[in-house]
Amino acid sequence: MSNTASSSTSSGTAAVPPLSHTTLAEFSSDTVGAIWNELLVLSGQPGVCNLGQGFPDYAGSRVAREAAAAAMTKPAMSELNQYTLPSGLGSLKSAICAYYNKCYGLQEGASRKRAISPENVVVTVGATEGLFVTLHALAGPGDEVIMFNPGFPWYLNTTRIVGATPVLVELHGPDFAPDMEEVEKAITPKTRVLILNSPHNPCGHCYTKKEMEGFARLALKYNLFVISDEVYENVTFGGVKHLRIADEEGMFERTVTVCSASKLFSLTGWRIGWALSTPELLEGLSVYHGNTSYCAPSPLQHGLSVALEAEDGLFEDIPKLVEGNALLLGDALREKGFAITQPQGGHFLVADTTPLGLKGLECAKLLLTQAKVGVVPGIIFYFDDPKNSNGGAGGKEGADNDRPLLRFAICKRRDTMEEAVRRIRAMVLPAKN
Template sequence: MSISARRVETFGTTIFTEINQLAQQYSALNLGQGKPDFDTPADIVAEMIKAAQSGQHNQYAPGPGIASLRHAVANHAARFYGLDIDPDQGVIVTAGATEGILSCVLGLVDPGDEVIVIEPFYDSYVPNILMAGATPVFVPLHPPTWTFDPDELRAAFTPRTRVLILNSPHNPSGRVFSREELSLVAELCIEHNVIVINDEVYEHLTLGGSTYIPIATLPGMFERTVTVSSAGKTFSATGWKIGWAYGHPDVLDGVARAHQFTIFAVHHPTQEAVAYALNQPDSYYNNFRTMYQSKLHLLMDALDGSGLTYRAPEGTYFIMADFSAVFDGMPRDFTRYLIKEIGVACIPPESMYSKGHVHIGKNYVRFSFCKSDQALVQAKGLLSKLRG
């Protein structure tokens, strides 16, 4: 007999846990989860150690986050995007972007509301919506260009639409949405009085000369956008789970109310280190993009010799690759084959689609390149066995 609450009875084990376990079982090279296999910069780690050893930062932090980090988030938004954020009323520090998204949904969405989700999507979005008693409405990106159909987007808006969740740079497709695309989203959200939850965790991971444009910078959108980001991707510190949400105090109020009873406060010494990290000079962010551009080329070189096809991503550290020329089956089937027989792990996207749209990604899997150069070179030899 099941004793789970109905709100979670459809939630299974996340695909990331499943693939990580399978990769470990078969000693496969893991290009699945977006978890760097190299460390956080040493000077940032040293700040966390210093904070922990100071004797002043090992008790509860303020619920909304420490003042230095809230100011650093506001300064970062002004520095890179020209946004004027109130550090006291317009920033909340969260337990990673995942908790930030959950607090946004719980604080802004009522039972019976509809939330537009662009798919494929990060796998926590839909469970968050369902736990809030709301209904997800799906708008797919169409491969191989990973663009949405404007008519399909328009049709998703109804009188019940409350929120649209936007992710750019987009996981898993690697798209960085253009100003034209964002302008259509903004136009529809203003017309229908819809709030945007903007997940920008890959904001500094733009590739090939692409430019990330926060939707909050578009006319009429700052007052209706909550922006969520984190330190995990930008500083190779996914285990620290320090994120933030920022925006106009009026739209952030509901998020703050939910956050205080979801997690209350997050790890204090690490907040001190992330406040330091956000103030890194431009050279850090430039070198960060250069590093990932190099890693992207290594993975593309590996894929070019495998028989898999792909579109070079504009952002994130992921590539969606089409396996239909080398394997006949669904993505989960191919992923298991790749792990067991080839020795490489990737992520199948079935859990990133609604049931009605899972066929759209039926030939694709996601590879991550947030790995050491040695691992990415090793991938070339392993993946070449696919063509053979």
Template sequence: MPKLSSKIEGFTDSVIRRMTRIANSYGAINLSQGFPDFDPPVELKNALSRVASGSIHQYAVTWGAKNFRESLAKKQSRFMGIPIDPETQIVVTCGSTEAMMAAMMTVCNPGDKVVVFSPFYENYAADAILSGAEPIYVHLRPPGFNFDVDELEEAFKQRPKALILCNPSNPSGKVFTLEELKTIAYFAEKYDTFVITDEVYEHIVYPPHHHIYFASLPGMFERTISCSSLSKTYSITGWRLGYLIAPSYIVDGARKVHDFLTVGAAAPLQEAAVVALNFGDDYYENLKRIYTEKRDFFLDGLDRLGLAYTVPQGAYYVMVDISEFGAKSDLEFCEWMAREVGVAAVPGSSFFRDNVNHLIRFHFAKKKETLAEAVKRLEKLKDKARERWR
């Protein structure tokens, strides 16, 4: 038989989603794949019920239903602080995963280089490979997950076509400062590089930190493709509604790529989601309050258990150090923990370019009672781990 594409040899299946399957097989609390165990806002559920009994069940405009794009442009213009044209600067996609893929395929030719900060969301390396591009990894150094300016410029000197910026960051929870963003902007302009942002956690940021949209920096909108989704902000990860925002000359190309990737996002879900896009500022303030409470509750539990971690500044993940247990494989450790302790996490090695095996990632987008039960189960982690790994 003929050989399969060599591209698929460059990456594995998603470790994150594999851990969900492992969690399900052992009945473990799933703190691996980042989706809530609580419902979206009731207004969204009611809107979906109305749409389901209506007549919007056929294709929307390929790059997004008009009313969805208009509501999205109004919302993002308000938060980004720059005017967004719903007719020429938006592509609605099947989740931010497709938005990122469409962005990469729009700007990259085979052989181009792309800068990726490490640790990184696992899709980015696969996106680069599928686009025929070569990743250049720049370290984000714990505990603050800051980059070295000289290392970053060395990456830019290789004349990359794009840089991928996840902010707030998955998995580290880092929120990039204005000075850090200005540094990236300076190099992007100096070396004529696109910046592709993943900003799905734009509304989940913990005081005193705040999110700054890269496209809002002076001169950056023209070279930025801003990718995001409704998944995390409105607790509808299963709806798969994402988008990219960019200058019209980029959007013209991205619409072509998107059209042949997926044709279009689900029309009934776009119609229902318009309700959420029109929420007032109080919704986003409440969202921040809710997740701040969840973060503090879960971190307090980790403190009581004596587990070392880096405090997340944004998003809803926390990286925990498992060095004390002596496990040589974080993947084996996470599979063992799901089976023997009943809590599932993601091995940190899936997020790093280097050989990192001492970190695991939990998420805390769960009900308080779920987090409490997870902490209770983790009370036996140290004793069981010492029996197994020492």
């Protein structure tokens, strides 16, 4: 990115000044953005079975869409097309509380599994904004933020944008479970925040009770905040139950839980999520929320409040579909020689390309060109160690960090998944040398 404008142009007028230092630093460290954008365009071409970006190709909640449409078109509901309070539409905040209190058995006045009320909710523009404003509120220059590697790339980029230092803890296959000793070793006097994500993107690990207790012990011992990204909370497989770190003893007060209607209702384009925490922590993140988006779209908030009350499609259909897709795809990839981590939850399945003698990016390109199946290579989710590099997700030299991992989105219709599997089975992979 060149934005070092000279002082004047050939016509003698003053040149446009360069972008800010912070922005230019982001450009120079964001090296996977180009790979991501290229793969998105290629995966979206006609005829490609797109298991790349994690958006559903089935329709999102019908109840939500109909209620939002009514709010937009019915004269009697016209006020739902104006601003809501920055913290969100009252009916949505109430519906969110009712949902969590019921779904997780939260009780008023309890020391753990404490019930939430509307003062514990801020509706955000997707979990992405929720993460952004929460990191702004909790960390800044001089602070360290611990996150897992691989992980959702926004953790690293947002940490950098707020001026804090990302500290990476490696997850190891095949199960990609966190190692508490490694987490504890990463903690320093500068550590302020621990970012958790369960079910995990991309690896599909769901934290166990023992792991939750381990995180809680560390957060309390070292006085850390926790940002818990639980956007895939309703999609767990094989009887695994989603656990919330905020429900551990002493954790409610130091946790911001980030959630999303993108995933809960398969409405990624609506850009609605919510942050759950104490009024004190929410007041902190509201400083940033109020000055960025101000509030999430009102008619869509209304649609979600109606769908949450109706529990439309949350609990059974989608998790069953996604779990079935994971089994179908996992079998096909195993037959082709990939090493598979069967996910415990979430919208993704990861495959190790090592047995095939291929790197991730190389293999993603083969799948795209030979089988016309779009996937995302591991390079997108692996961060370089900031101590050894400029800290950008994926690393400066890109391909140097090309880990042997592929991520397949499995939040797709059954027929999409069957077609992808048929193509993968028919594909001829190069002989391992």
